[in-house]
Amino acid sequence: MTTIDNGVNVQALLDAREVLKGAPEAAQFTWRASSRWQNGVHSTTTIQNFFGLGQEQSHKRETVFTADHPEVFAAEDNGITPIEYLLVGLASCLTAGVASVAQNRGIQLRSVESTVEGDHDIRGILGADSDVRNGFNDIKVTFTIDADASQEDIEALVAQSQKRSAVFDALTNPTNVTVEVA
Amino acid sequence: MLERGEVANSWRHERWDSLRLLTPNWQSRLPGHRYDGPDPDGYMTMGEVIEFIEHFAAVSRSPVRTGTNVTSVRRTDDGYRVTTSHGEIGCRAVAIASGACNQPTVPQFTDAVPASVVQLTPFDYNGPAQLPDGAVLVVGASATGVQLAAELKASGRPVTLSVGEHVRLPRTYRGRDVLWWMDAAGVWDQRHDEVDDLTRARRLPSPQLIGSPERSTLDLNALAAMGVELVGRWAAVRDGRALFSGGLRNVFSLADLKMRRLLDTFDDWARAHGCEAEVDPPERFSSTHVPESARWQIDLRSGEIRAIVWATGFRPDYRWLDVPVVDAKGRLRHEGGVVDSPGLYALGLPVLRRRKSTFIYGVEDDAREVIDHLAGYLAARR
Incomplete structure (x- = not known):
């Protein structure tokens, strides 16, 4: 049997699953981002630290995300729009899931590509029609996967990836959000 | 054999009127007792299920004490003390067959x-x-x-x-x-x-x-x-x-x-x-x-x-079970029906020993193995 390698350390994940079964408190993570207004609708958000496994943790380096609106919104377009960041999150989460599930199922991946489209009626955010919601109406993800597996096995990979995806869950199910002024 | 109500109690009182079994009639069998009617591919109505189980209780001469609700099972030095609505029973072993769908x-x-x-x-x-x-x-x-x-x-x-x-x-x-x-x-x-x-x-x-x-x-x-x-x-x-x-x-x-x-x-x-x-x-x-x-x-x-x-x-209801064998999610801790307390056994839970464990015909193989274990346990402590 040839060893397949998608670069995912599945054993570490399976071990973590066993350990955390008996230690739910260590499984509590808090992800954090800090944002600063620049000018207009342009802002920068930095991410470096988070909490998990019972202590403060840190990414290897700080990442800065720039958000703005495009010129058709009469803005300077210094970066992508905030709602586009949701597409980034969804695509990267599902892709990570595909790789992990494939590794766990012994499927060698050669390429995994996806396109994500979010349909958005901007009359909602403009207040032009109170019946239109602010967020996406529909999101469509299309995967193109080249792997040593049948079409059915590939479909199963993508289905399982959605089943275990944090961002898919966060987008498809309601979440309590508290926004306060410090 | 203790039964809180009548024989086939949950089939009588905890099912909706139109329900029929999901398993075909030919699969409805208990040791020495099987469906022998004209429609082997059909599905029993609740009335037919009750009749089937009542009949089995009669032909197998099961020593059923009906109307006997168990309110507590406690461990003692040499077994268990079972408190019921009709008094207490001391026993060396207990088999829990109260099902997985009590609530x-x-x-x-x-x-x-x-x-x-x-x-x-x-x-x-x-x-x-x-x-x-x-x-x-x-x-x-x-x-x-x-x-x-x-x-x-x-x-x-x-x-x-x-x-x-x-x-x-x-x-x-x-x-x-x-x-x-x-x-x-x-x-x-x-x-x-x-x-x-x-x-x-x-x-x-x-x-x-x-x-x-x-x-x-x-x-x-x-x-x-x-x-x-x-x-x-x-x-x-x-x-x-x-x-x-x-x-x-x-x-x-x-x-x-x-x-x-x-x-x-x-x-x-x-x-x-x-x-x-x-x-x-x-x-x-x-x-x-x-x-x-x-x-x-x-x-x-x-x-x-x-x-x-x-x-x-x-979900099952184990509020009457005063033995620490239920996990945080309310499930009985057992290995193939051998519960994590000497002399305590279970039957009829999902995939207890086989995928068919919760079916009427599926309990037979499980029961044989669980009872073998129970008999061995009693023999070793005679």
Whole structure:
């Protein structure tokens, strides 16, 4: 049997699953981002630290995300729009899931590509029609996967990836959000 | 043998009127006692199940003490002290056969449902006449949910069905009952120590099946064709609105893929065992049709939904068991029915020893092995 390698350390994940079964408190993570207004609708958000496994943790380096609106919104377009960041999150989460599930199922991946489209009626955010919601109406993800597996096995990979995806869950199910002024 | 009510009590009092067994009559068998009527492929009504079990109790001369409710089981130095509504019993060993479906489970947010909406569990539900006229929201698409959704829709009520992860099965495949295939291909005999993920196997929801004289399939496509509206898993109530998951398409995909894999194993089995000629040609069923746009919220204060039926599963009730063998999730800690306390045993729980453990005919093999262990335990301490 040839060893397949998608670069995912599945054993570490399976071990973590066993350990955390008996230690739910260590499984509590808090992800954090800090944002600063620049000018207009342009802002920068930095991410470096988070909490998990019972202590403060840190990414290897700080990442800065720039958000703005495009010129058709009469803005300077210094970066992508905030709602586009949701597409980034969804695509990267599902892709990570595909790789992990494939590794766990012994499927060698050669390429995994996806396109994500979010349909958005901007009359909602403009207040032009109170019946239109602010967020996406529909999101469509299309995967193109080249792997040593049948079409059915590939479909199963993508289905399982959605089943275990944090961002898919966060987008498809309601979440309590508290926004306060410090 | 202690029975809180009458023989076949839960079949008498905890089932809705129209329910029939999901297993065909020929599969309804107990040691030395089997269905011998004219319709081996049919499904017993509740009245017939009660009669079947009563008859078995009589012919097997089971020493049943009816009307004897167990209120406590405690460990003693040499066994157990069982407190019942008719006094105490001391014994060296106890076999728990009280089942896995003693109480309906409902989500926590039932409290947030407006009081104007009637709420029922399958234990409260007998038939459509009990519900107010108007639309019903059935929550859960396992065997109970799909059956009640179909029955309520047939009664003339608009029905919305909230669908989470589910197990899709055709009633018949290649001309045989799907449970014939499960039995023949050895799926039901798969042992607890052979199953990949035992925790998941034990939590598997009941398949979307109904026992009807027409032997019809009752999957989500059948319900949609009847006019039942499908919505995603009910995730929360916010400001009096039911909010459903937008992940409906994926629960369809998961169930379609799993069903196809299972049918492949049946085909493989038929080929390998030279049964191709005895059964019809392979069939493939269309994928679950995704609605153009599934609603993801319903305002429960609007008066549209008059009643909610919670078909969200059942759990065992061990409040009477004063032995520390129940885990944080309310499940009995046991290894193939040998409970984590000397002399304590269990039968009739999901995948206790085999996938068929919870079926009427499935308990026999388990019982033999569990009782062997029990007899060995008693002999060693004689």
